[in-house]
Amino acid sequence: MDLVIRNAKVVSKEVTEVLDVGVRNGKVVKIGKIDGMASKEIDASGKFLLPGVIDVHTHIEQLSGDNLTCDDFSDATYAAAVGGTTSILTFVIQQKGKSPLESVSEKMVSAKEKMYIDYGFHIAFTDVNERTIAEIPELVNMGIKSIKVFMAFENSNLMVSDYDLIKLMEESRKYGALVGVHAENEDICVNATENLKEEGFTTLEHYYKSRPEIAELEATNRAITFAEDIDCPVYIFHLTSSKALSKIEEAQQRGVDVIAETCPHYLLLDKEEFESDDAYLKVMSPPLREKKDQDALWKAIKAGAIKIISTDHCPYTPEQKAVGKNNFTTIAPGIPGIQTLLPLIYSKGVASGKISINKMVEVLSYNPAQIFNLNNKGEVKVGYDADFVIFNPDTKQVIDKDYLKMKSGYSPFAGLELKGKVETTVLRGKIIYDQGKFVGQKGKGIYINRK
Missing domain, CATH: 2.30.40.10 (Urease, subunit C, domain 1)
Structure with a gap:
């Protein structure tokens, strides 16, 4: 041997x-x-x-608005390997005017010579029309069987309409692709942000109010409603709140195939972080919630309602983040985490008695492989x-x-033993x-x- x-x-x-x-x-x-x-x-x-950890939610070499994530595929996968991650899925964001296949081809060329670990892609549709939807069968044939939809961020040209979401669900169902959503109601977030701006509350301690829990609750419920009516599975990225979780659990009990993930920062950090001196380094979307939400998420992991823990690794340097240091409306939302997934969940989940080591393996390796068709991975077998x-x-x-x-040079968990x-x-x-x-x-x- x-x-x-x-x-x-x-x-x-x-x-x-x-x-x-x-x-x-x-x-x-x-x-x-x-x-x-x-x-x-x-x-x-x-x-x-x-079994090697599989991180199914990463943003690498990604341009969002004017903000380019700070690491490339080699930087990110080097750090991932140090943390025990052996496979990742990362996003291809379709740029307006480009076809999804064109966007994927460009990412594949960039990734091929840089990756230290094994990898695959999700495609995020931003420009949905008859021509781009027609590319779904070819995407599936290439092994890209997961489609992301942003239900928010209209100003960043990421958001799609309910009509487009429904069309994507209908077409994906035909070809065995899984549609996942960033579940926040855009209008609720815009209204909350405008109200805060009018009152002069744009410093970081007010950030979590700009994307309130009800925005996630409503969008999660809406995505579930569409999926139930169309009879297709739906994946909820980065679940943060107990109220949105309750809608997922209710739907699962009805037999709806709704799959939820959460992230270490929602399990270990809360909104009080936005009052710290380095709050600008801890801004992501959706925002951190309350301690009660952490407790609910841990219980749902243990019970099996939440199937995956991933990082939502979306790294910027402190200098990039500092642009919004005093105004959350100008900050680049996203934090690094690709290196710290396994160490955090073992230390603060397993060693602290919240979940068993077997459950940790299930949500970090086995379930990601099963749900996203990473054949021959996720188990020591x-x-x-x-x-x-x-x-x-x-x-x-x-x-x-x-x-x-990590090339970001920092972690929101800095100093943690x-x-x-x-x-x-x-x-x-x-x-x-x-x-x-x-x-x-x-x-x-x-x-x-x-x-």
Whole structure:
């Protein structure tokens, strides 16, 4: 065998067992007691062997309005690998006047030579018409089986109408594509923002009021209503609030195929962050909510109503963010997070007793692979890609400048001490990060055709 990992606590969504895992030609070929030698052996006694994390919500090399995210595909996937992520899905935003296929082709060319880990794409439709909708079958054939729709951000040329959303759902249903939504009611957000501006309340402590909970509640319910009527699944990106969650749970109980994700910042941070001196570094959309919402989200993860935790990695430098330091209407919304997903959820979810390590594997690896058709990934299983993380639960690390590899140079969780540490990341049988040393190769990440 090429690689044997011995005596590891191998974690699946159901159980944790001490086992050996053998790898040949990038695939898992044996799990159990393995005799004999391999080209490379690792003794993982006392450590967890986790399937590689799959981050399905990232914005890399993305232009939103006048704001270009600060990292490219190599920067982002380098940091991801350090944090135990071995596959990502990232967005292609269709630019006005371009076809979705044209937009995808440009992103593929840029990504091919830069990726350190495996990758796939979502397509975000912004210009919906008969010609662009007709490209859905070809997109699906290319393995791009997920379509995002923004129900907000009209001024940024991202928002589509309800008519267009319905048309996309109808067409996607025919070809087995999954439509996901950024669920915020544009009119509610615009009205709230205009009211705050008239009163002179545009500093960051007022930001969360500009995109109130009711905006997410209404848009989530509207997307569910369309999906239920059309009889198609719908994916809710970055769920933040207990009220919107209640609509999802009600729909799931009725048998509606509504899938929800949330993000570490909504689980661990709240609106009080907008009163801090570095509040400008913590502005994203939708905004942070209240502690009660955090509690509801954790409970929904444990119960299975929320299927995925992802990062919504949308990084800008502090200098880019500082443009809106004193006025939330001019800030670039988005925060970095691609490196810290696994460490945060283990430390603040598993080690703190909110969820089991098996549930963590389910929402970070297994469910992302199943829901988004990442074949042969998401599990430590014979025949599957040998994407692993060796995780030491008995060490600690601090999120500081020495730890962070993200090009943004900061994290909204800066200074936080975490329990547990990624020691080794393995991609298709090859070690790409080990004991603080990065040994991966740029361009070795493979495009995942999800058809």
